[in-house]
Amino acid sequence: xxxxxxxxxxxxxxxxxxxxxxxxxxxxxxxxxxxxxxxxxxxxxxxxxxxxxxxxxxxxxxxxxxxxxxxxxxxxxxxxxxxxxxxxxxxxxxxxxxxxxxxxxxxxxxxxxxxxxxxxxxxxxxxxxxxxxxxxxxxxxxxxxxxxxxxxxxxxxxxxxxxxxxxxxxxxxxxxxxxxxxxxxxxxxxxxxxxxxxxxx
Amino acid sequence: xxxxxxxxxxxxxxxxxxxxxxxxxxxxxxxxxxxxxxxxxxxxxxxxxxxxxxxxxxxxxxxxxxxxxxxxxxxxxxxxxxxxxxxxxxxxxxxxxxxxxxxxxxxxxxxxxxxxxxxxxxxxxxxxxxxxxxxxxxxxxxxxxxxxxxxxxxxxxxxxxxxxxxxxxxxxxxxxxxxxxxxxxxxxxxxxxxxxxxxxx
Numbered sequence: 398x399x400x401x402x403x404x405x406x407x408x409x410x411x412x413x414x415x416x417x418x419x420x421x422x423x424x425x426x427x428x429x430x431x432x433x434x435x436x437x438x439x440x441x442x443x444x445x446x447x448x449x450x451x452x453x454x455x456x457x458x459x460x461x462x463x464x465x466x467x468x469x470x471x472x473x474x475x476x477x478x479x480x481x482x483x484x485x486x487x488x489x490x491x492x493x494x495x496x497x498x499x500x501x502x503x504x505x506x507x508x509x510x511x512x513x514x515x516x517x518x519x520x521x522x523x524x525x526x527x528x529x530x531x532x533x534x535x536x537x538x539x540x541x542x543x544x545x546x547x548x549x550x551x552x553x554x555x556x557x558x559x560x561x562x563x564x565x566x567x568x569x570x571x572x573x574x575x576x577x578x579x580x581x582x583x584x585x586x587x588x589x590x591x592x593x594x595x596x597x598x
Numbered sequence: 599x600x601x602x603x604x605x606x607x608x609x610x611x612x613x614x615x616x617x618x619x620x621x622x623x624x625x626x627x628x629x630x631x632x633x634x635x636x637x638x639x640x641x642x643x644x645x646x647x648x649x650x651x652x653x654x655x656x657x658x659x660x661x662x663x664x665x666x667x668x669x670x671x672x673x674x675x676x677x678x679x680x681x682x683x684x685x686x687x688x689x690x691x692x693x694x695x696x697x698x699x700x701x702x703x704x705x706x707x708x709x710x711x712x713x714x715x716x717x718x719x720x721x722x723x724x725x726x727x728x729x730x731x732x733x734x735x736x737x738x739x740x741x742x743x744x745x746x747x748x749x750x751x752x753x754x755x756x757x758x759x760x761x762x763x764x765x766x767x768x769x770x771x772x773x774x775x776x777x778x779x780x781x782x783x784x785x786x787x788x789x790x791x792x793x794x795x796x797x798x799x
């Protein structure tokens with residue numbers, strides 16, 4: 398199985414702008430990427446980074462300047478079994494990723510919070526991705542249209558891509574690895590209110 | 599095993615006030631409660647509702663007017679194996695709850711989005727809950743303090759309690775059962791933007 402991690406090195410993590418400046422967002426995005434790579438290697442999966450620019454990471458990098466959906470579908474066009482895993486799954490653990498790889502279906506989906514698709518394993522010749530909008534809904538529909546069997550991974554760790562300031566609280570509460578250390582080193586702590594937790598720095 | 603669902607029938611779902619008026623919030627909260635009860639019965643678990651007021655539901659109801667933490671600890675004081683499951687887990691499925699019940703540890707925790715504890719199975723004589731603040735962190739600490747073994751359920755469906763308007767989008771995207779039908783009947787649909795999905799009515 399080919400394991401591919403798309404990575405936007407040009408404008409990474411713009412929704413974290415309220416709490417991290419541009420150089421910090423760039424460093425944090427790369428730190429999360431390295432965490433995902435390390436977690437995959439723990440379970441003997443060697444990923445390829447599908448980047449829109451050259452990125453400094455200790456892994457194979459393929460550069461494709463097209464938008465995310467087109468770049469990923471370019472990989473799927475080559476055929477074979479392919480896993481697409483988002484680079485900001487800093488909460489992923491070996492166990493959560495094992496569940497993804499061990500599921501048996503033409504299309505295995507790990508939904509993301511907010512309608513996204515945080516990981517997908519494709520072993521169907523004509524299934525293609527569409528990351529615009531509520532992609533999980535589109536991916537279910539596309540799987541139906543091409544008559545692909547479908548499995549869904551019910552994982553909090555795979556559902557939580559780190560995109561928004563409130564996600565940093567989840568990382569601080571549940572994370573291990575370099576990304577959470579990086580956040581702690583920069584003074585981020587969890588704040589508690591009546592509702593869900595937040596972060597302060 | 600005793601299965602207990604705490605339920606606040608006095609001021610239910612106040613954080614949904616931006617999108618549902620007070621009678622609607624009351625009806626929606628009870629509809630979610632019934633979904634959770636039904637899902638438990640699918641796997642042959644018969645819950646007791648631990649309510650702060652009399653509630654119209656087809657299940658055994660125990661009234662305890664104390665705050666949530668005190669009421670739940672009152673149940674734990676009686677000893678035996680007890681599962682505490684939040685009433686707003688409208689995304690819970692038989693499979694996700696089975697994972698909770700099948701885990702083997704003195705304290706089995708299902709973390710909620712935003713630091714909460716959406717379900718816990720306690721089979722340790724001195725473990726007690728504390729639902730204030732980032733309760734998942736407190737529950738880990740308390741388990742350590744009483745020397746209880748601990749397991750964590752990595753489930754998106756158990757992590758997503760329906761508390762805030764954005765959670766309704768998750769329910770519309772991933773839910774089944776009466777709660778999601780109720781939302782659709784009231785005209786709620788998923789909206790897509792550049793980031794995570796939302797709802798509109």
